[in-house]
Amino acid sequence: MEQQSDDSHVGQGVHICSMGLKILVVDDENMSRKILSRGLAKDGHTPFTAKNGQEGVALFERENPDLIIMDIMMPVMDGYEATRIIKEKAGESFVPIIALTSLEDEKGLARCIEAGADDFLSKPVTPTILKAKIDAMMRIRGLYDAVTGQRNERDREMEFAEKVYSQIVYRGSMEETNINYWSSPMAIFSGDILLIARSPAGPVNVIMGDFTGHGLSAAMGAMPASDIFYAMTAKGYSINEIVMELNRKLKQLLPPNIFLAAAMVQLDSDKGMATIWSGAVPDIFVLGKEGGVKNRFKSRNLPLGVVDNELLGSTVEVIALAEGDRLCIFSDGVTEAVRADGEMFEEERLEECLNRYRGDRLLEAVKAAVDKFCEGQSQSDDVTMVEIICDNKAIRPMNVKTPEISGKSAPFDWGMVVELSSGRLREADPLPMIMQVLMEDDVLAQHKENLFLVMSELFTNALDHGVLGMDGSLKKTVEGMVQYLTEREKALASLEAGLIKMEIKHAMHDGERTFVVRVEDSGPGFDYAEQETSRSESSSMGGRGIKLVRSLCKQTVFHGSGNQVEATYLIT
Amino acid sequence: MAVKAQISEDGKILTISVPSRLDITAHKEFGEAYKDKLGPVSDCIVDMADVEFLDSSALGMLLMFREKAAEESVDISIANCSSSVKKIFEMANFDKLFKME
Numbered sequence: 001m002e003q004q005s006d007d008s009h010v011g012q013g014v015h016i017c018s019m020g021l022k023i024l025v026v027d028d029e030n031m032s033r034k035i036l037s038r039g040l041a042k043d044g045h046t047p048f049t050a051k052n053g054q055e056g057v058a059l060f061e062r063e064n065p066d067l068i069i070m071d072i073m074m075p076v077m078d079g080y081e082a083t084r085i086i087k088e089k090a091g092e093s094f095v096p097i098i099a100l101t102s103l104e105d106e107k108g109l110a111r112c113i114e115a116g117a118d119d120f121l122s123k124p125v126t127p128t129i130l131k132a133k134i135d136a137m138m139r140i141r142g143l144y145d146a147v148t149g150q151r152n153e154r155d156r157e158m159e160f161a162e163k164v165y166s167q168i169v170y171r172g173s174m175e176e177t178n179i180n181y182w183s184s185p186m187a188i189f190s191g192d193i194l195l196i197a198r199s200p201a202g203p204v205n206v207i208m209g210d211f212t213g214h215g216l217s218a219a220m221g222a223m224p225a226s227d228i229f230y231a232m233t234a235k236g237y238s239i240n241e242i243v244m245e246l247n248r249k250l251k252q253l254l255p256p257n258i259f260l261a262a263a264m265v266q267l268d269s270d271k272g273m274a275t276i277w278s279g280a281v282p283d284i285f286v287l288g289k290e291g292g293v294k295n296r297f298k299s300r301n302l303p304l305g306v307v308d309n310e311l312l313g314s315t316v317e318v319i320a321l322a323e324g325d326r327l328c329i330f331s332d333g334v335t336e337a338v339r340a341d342g343e344m345f346e347e348e349r350l351e352e353c354l355n356r357y358r359g360d361r362l363l364e365a366v367k368a369a370v371d372k373f374c375e376g377q378s379q380s381d382d383v384t385m386v387e388i389i390c391d392n393k394a395i396r397p398m399n400v401k402t403p404e405i406s407g408k409s410a411p412f413d414w415g416m417v418v419e420l421s422s423g424r425l426r427e428a429d430p431l432p433m434i435m436q437v438l439m440e441d442d443v444l445a446q447h448k449e450n451l452f453l454v455m456s457e458l459f460t461n462a463l464d465h466g467v468l469g470m471d472g473s474l475k476k477t478v479e480g481m482v483q484y485l486t487e488r489e490k491a492l493a494s495l496e497a498g499l500i501k502m503e504i505k506h507a508m509h510d511g512e513r514t515f516v517v518r519v520e521d522s523g524p525g526f527d528y529a530e531q532e533t534s535r536s537e538s539s540s541m542g543g544r545g546i547k548l549v550r551s552l553c554k555q556t557v558f559h560g561s562g563n564q565v566e567a568t569y570l571i572t
Numbered sequence: 573m574a575v576k577a578q579i580s581e582d583g584k585i586l587t588i589s590v591p592s593r594l595d596i597t598a599h600k601e602f603g604e605a606y607k608d609k610l611g612p613v614s615d616c617i618v619d620m621a622d623v624e625f626l627d628s629s630a631l632g633m634l635l636m637f638r639e640k641a642a643e644e645s646v647d648i649s650i651a652n653c654s655s656s657v658k659k660i661f662e663m664a665n666f667d668k669l670f671k672m673e
Contacts, residue, residue, distance in 0.1 A: 212628040256639045257632030261664065280664035302665045306635060336627070344625075381627075 026056035027071035053077025087116035096137040178391040191218030200452035209262040235432040250305030269392040289324025321390040333383035466523030467498035525561030575601040610644035621652040
């Protein structure tokens, strides 16, 4: 039998097709089945019948009807039960069921709907009413199909967008051997971000952030945030500077009710210390190598993107870490994980779990504890956890590409002089800015880490010991380092006079391509001859310092009263 | 439970009572509660007596309100917070942004 399709429009482009439907009639009365079938066939539909609920369910599974007319009072299995079963089997797809009933009492009719029927018809059924009910049901199915179609399309778009998003946001070095993490988004897009990147001089930067809400709108802020984090980390900016820039950018971009709660950590495993900035995230825990909580740090700052930089007032913690210590950061999806009675996991349970655990699968243990607490309650927020281990034997992976596109190769016969007076020295570390200029040259960019190390070391020496007059011996111990930094901060803030001159020459010299750095400071200098002959400890912690510069450079020479130094690095 | 707004007799103080469940509807109602009402008042009290928990969207809602109130030179204070709500404000350091009573 040829099926005609009659497409009638219902507003907003929703097509309904009320012709040639496959209709299942379930009724124990023979006459009723015959009459209904005849009427339906006359209207151009394809009817088939069942004489009780059980048969009806079987036929539904086999034939997949477009609509079911279901009698209520039947032997073997009644209409209520059959409706329940069929609706469950139909799952997400909409199979309309019209209950046939001779009951006039309200409760009976209501029970039909409760059982899952979508409408009811009272016996005896007139053809006009039957046709009208069928049309109405098909209109509803049209709307249902339209919504489902839109949702499926949206899901496909979201999945594609998420792939692109991941490529942009997760370009850092996520495979650091001393960093473990676990994240579980609530939907296709997570409002949580976790980024890891190496600073040129060695320390690793980690940021765990949690945007307001979740889903795509929350994730939008992640793209500019990740750009800033990667670019500034690659140039050697400090945690504080990166935080300020993130705050400025996010405040500018995001609407007032969207912000980024975040924790940023810079871990210097070689020096055994970490710098922590956190705003509006749960407490950060420090655990010892053998287990147990050693320390706990509260968020001291506002989240990012809320107030202007002047009002942000960044507070950082600088802490000493022993080899094997770990820093644990959690997003509020962990502490606010909720179970059926409304109780939340909370920081106390988290601390208890961290304190008790012994072993090297810490995050798995925390995840298990949260899952057990929630007792099957579905996840209501994005969850992120990070474990950062102080490990100076960690293998350093290949450097990651920064977002900028390197231009042409600049001519290599050039020089640059930078003079920094006390005013500028007080302000901010000038090295990232200088590095930015150097990195324009493709060839120099390949030696980025080494050049940064050499320049950074010479500059720091000139500033700390030459201009500020700091005593390097403090830096020999881990605790001393923290004290040293505090005193240095004070000395820098109250600096009145001082000058550092950096001269850089990139040129051919005796057939070799060289990069020469010359740093001169206004300090009194020191007895460099004595230092060289006595082979005494270098001035920086961990055996770095001038020793490192000497190892990287072809030659390193002091001049003047020791307040001038020139290092020659070979570009090969 | 819905958001309730009340103006004091002298017309100077607007009190908004926040319901225990802060879903999307409540956010909308909260916005309606202060819309066009901030001009004549000088202070607004946000009554959190029924609130058990605030998520980040709720904090965002308060930030939006803070901005609108600042435009009309209205002082906001947050009142009657339970200890758990206070903890949430403290973790976010929002006690630096809002006057807490």
